[in-house]
Amino acid sequence: MAKTQDEMAQQWARALPQALPEGDHRNLSTTRLRQMVEEVYGLLDQVGAEVPQAVLQQQAERVDQVGNCPSCGKKLQSNDPQTKTVQLRRAKVHWKQPVWRCPGCPRDFFPRPKALGCEVDAKCSPAIT
Secondary structure (H helix, E strand, O other): OOOOHHHHHHHHHHHHHHHOOOHHHOOOOOOOHHHHHHHHHHHHHHHHHHHHHHHHHHHHHHOOOOOEOOOOOOEOEEEEEEEEEEEOOOOEEEEEEEEEEOOOOOOEEOOOOHHHOOOOOOOOOOOOO
């Protein structure tokens, strides 16, 4: 069963001190609260980039349907994956996305990642490069 946001926050609050430099053995008499907060936010920024990046990569790896070219109708051929980038609020994330090429046109096609809110036939965010 999925955890609530509060349950996840409590779990992270218990786990984060061990992930920080010096772990939970920090000498609190010599540590400034500001330093500890900056370390926590730095770690959260890293997690905030790695989680969406992992989700996007997992989605890209699950795409296995190769269709036909919408212009000429020829069967699309798998091509080398291409690195895609999206700017999130606090970080850029990168992932390798499948590429299909039409041998007739020749044009490249990319599946749109659902994690970004892109529907199959919809235009996607201009932040994706």
